[in-house]
Amino acid sequence: MSLNKPLLLVAACALIDADGRVLMSQRPSGKDHAGMWEFPGGKLETGEAPEDAVVRELYEELGIEPCLRCLQPFGFSSFAYDDFNLLMPLYLCRQWDGFLRPTEGQKVKWVFPDRLTELNLVPADVELARELRDRLPSGRRFTD
Numbered sequence: 001m002s003l004n005k006p007l008l009l010v011a012a013c014a015l016i017d018a019d020g021r022v023l024m025s026q027r028p029s030g031k032d033h034a035g036m037w038e039f040p041g042g043k044l045e046t047g048e049a050p051e052d053a054v055v056r057e058l059y060e061e062l063g064i065e066p067c068l069r070c071l072q073p074f075g076f077s078s079f080a081y082d083d084f085n086l087l088m089p090l091y092l093c094r095q096w097d098g099f100l101r102p103t104e105g106q107k108v109k110w111v112f113p114d115r116l117t118e119l120n121l122v123p124a125d126v127e128l129a130r131e132l133r134d135r136l137p138s139g140r141r142f143t144d
């Protein structure tokens, strides 16, 4: 049971490129789960809608601007960390303006869906990565 813990609302996004690969971001040193991989995104600000949080966070972290209409709900993670319960919707996005420019010193990489679960993922993302692997085209048919 996960009683008496604060609920943390985070919104995240799986950016998908023309080859069908998903952008993953590595948590920088000094943060919890440093070195582990996660979807770009972040905490909701007070009163903020999850979609607006995704647009804001992607601009802040990666310098790109997804259009609101391009965010497609995919699923969510509900995960009990030691000190909070995480609730995190995940959106898919295939269209954005601007060029990828990680702004917070974080490493990012494009990953084919069938390789996502091989990453050292933050715990709350493991199930979502499996879902993406199973539901997205592998994206490798025309590249191998």
Ligand SMILES: Nc1nc2c([nH]c(=O)n2[C@@H]2O[C@H](COP(=O)(O)OP(=O)(O)OP(=O)(O)O)[C@@H](O)[C@H]2O)c(=O)[nH]1
Residues within 6 Å of the ligand: 010, 011, 012, 031, 032, 033, 038, 039, 040, 041, 042, 043, 086, 088, 122, 123, 124, 125
């Ligand atoms: N952005 C993001 N956060 C995730 C994911 N999965 C997951 O468990 N989290 C957790 O959600 C929490 C909030 O993430 P965040 O990126 O806004 O915050 P942070 O810890 O980097 O701190 P800060 O932005 O306040 O400096 C973190 O504890 C992070 O580990 C994910 O896929 N994306």
